[in-house]
Amino acid sequence: MAYVRIAVSMLALLSLSCCSSAARDNKGTEFILTFPENLHRQNLNPKLFIACPHPGGATVEITLSSTGYNTRERVTYGMVTEVEVDRAAVELVGSRKSDKSVHVTSDVEIVVYGVFAEKFSSDAYLALPTDVLGTEYFASCAGTPSDRPDRPAEFGVVGVHDGTTVTIVPSQAVTFDGQNYTAGQSFSVGLDRFETLQVQASEDLTGSKITADQPVAVLSGNMFAICMPMDEPQLGSGDHIVEMIPPVDTWGKEFVTVPLTKRTGGDLFRVVAARNNTQVDVSNKNTKTLNAGEFWEIDVPSDEYRHVTSSEPVLLVQYSKSNDADGTQTDPFMMIIPPVAQFETEYTFSTVELFSTFSRRTHHINLVISYGFVTPESYGYPGGLRLSRIAASCSTTTPVPADRVDNDCDGRVDEELLNGIDDDGDGLIDED
Known part of the structure; x- marks a missing residue:
């Protein structure tokens, strides 16, 4: 029997005001989510973190599609409600189709995060509501451990409407539902509302293209990643990494990067292109031209910032490196960097409790991101963003x-x- 356990913790608020219900941003009244596969070390359950920026609070209903389990909870303004969900009912396992979605609805707009804090393998993602989802995505993952091919790169897709056809063009060879596909060979999967799929590979799946004839949700990352520069062996301490990927029509052309506090070994950034002949300029770097699905990995020193611009919309993702890079008390995580054009004027966010007892955990806020770490765990996600269709036809x-x-x-x-x-x-x- 699936179950949900409720706990309440204090919420960090950057603003107490609430946006228009018509705004395209990370706040919404309906979310359909899933959890890509993590390591099974202590078989800990993932959680939903739910916050409401509306002074009157929210009534939130949560349903697990694989079991039908349903609960209704009251979310109080100024607090975060933590909802623990049965792992077997919501975690994607293997490279196949399933029904492991979580349906969240609310009577007013709320903010939702997916948190998968397994021991020594934790990350979290900002959830995107169904009204901002799209039909074109590119995955962003990381290299897989050099000595552990059983810890794959992965991405998941969630159906929002019945009768949806999802077409996948993997950047590496994959096996899906027992069928083998070469890199660049497209295949299609039918998804109904609340159905899910996961694609995994022993090689980096960054640049894999996911399109659909109706809006879907896409998450990508790695079951367990080291996050060292791609031209180096992927060896050392690692972590689960995951983010919910914004649709291409919300990508931007201008970004600023901020180093992670306490680190001395630099941060990795990946610029992923959606269109051919995309010119990318990064301060203190030469211009690079990317075609659709190609990416540029940039290793930025810990005491430097970067200004990133492009001729066509791109996705920018920041990666925290392995603890082995500089001995900092952290491990890998990934987080979407919102384009400047999608910066919000207000943010509602929460911190995540980590399980390690080796040292004191710390949580940090940068201009556009919120993250935390402790040896050997970490998490990171955007504190919020607009999702206006600035890259769509206009x-x-x-x-x-x-x-x-x-x-x-x-x-x-x-x-x-x-x-x-x-x-x-x-x-x-x-x-x-």
Whole structure:
């Protein structure tokens, strides 16, 4: 029998206000999630962290599709409700199709995180609501351990509508539901609402393309990763890594990177392209041209920042390296870096309890990300972001204050105040 156990902890709030229900961001009233496979060390259950930025709180209903288990809980404003879910009912296992989804609904907008804190193998992801999901994605993973091919790279897909056809073009050879596919060989899988699939490989699956004829949710990462530079052996201490991937139509062209605190061995960043002939510029680096599905891994020193721009929308992901890189009390995790155009004006987020008892755990906040670590565990995820369709086909529209629409088709939203002044100095007044 699947079960849910409820605990409540204090919530860190950057703002107490609430956004319009029509806003495209990480807040929503419906989420359909899953949990890609993690190591089975203590068979700990994953959790949902749920917060409500609405002063009146929220009534949240959670259903596990594989068992039908259902619970309704009250989420209080200013607090985080932790919902423990039965691992066997929600964890994707192997490279195959299944029904391991979690359905979360609420009477008002909420913020949801998926947390998979296994002993010495923990990470977490920011959940995206169903109203911002898309039909085109590219996976971002990491190299697999040099001495453990049984700890694969992986990505998962969750059906949101019945009768959805998902087409996958893997960047490496994979076996799915007993069938072998070579790198670049497409195959299709039918998913109904709440059905799931996972694709795994003993090689890095970054750049794998996932498209669907109806919106789906996509998560990617590794069962267990070392996260050393790709031209080095993937040896050392490792960790589970996972993020929920934004759809391509929300990707951006400008980013800033921030080093992880306490680290001295640098951080890894991957720029993933969705379109051919994408020109990528990184401060202090030469320009690189990427085609669709290709990526550029950048090793940035721990005392340096980077400005990343591109001619076409890209995905930027930051990776914390193995503890072996510099002896810092942490281990690998991955986190999506929101493009500048998708920065929010307010954030609601929570920290994650880690299991290690080797040393004192710490939690940190950067400009665009929230993360924490302790030897030998860690987690990281965006604190929140807009998900406006700034990379979709665009037609100019009349600006409405705070509508979060790219009215002038420049790849940005709501970048100026309605004050008759050219706030960003581009020669246009009161755009968006």
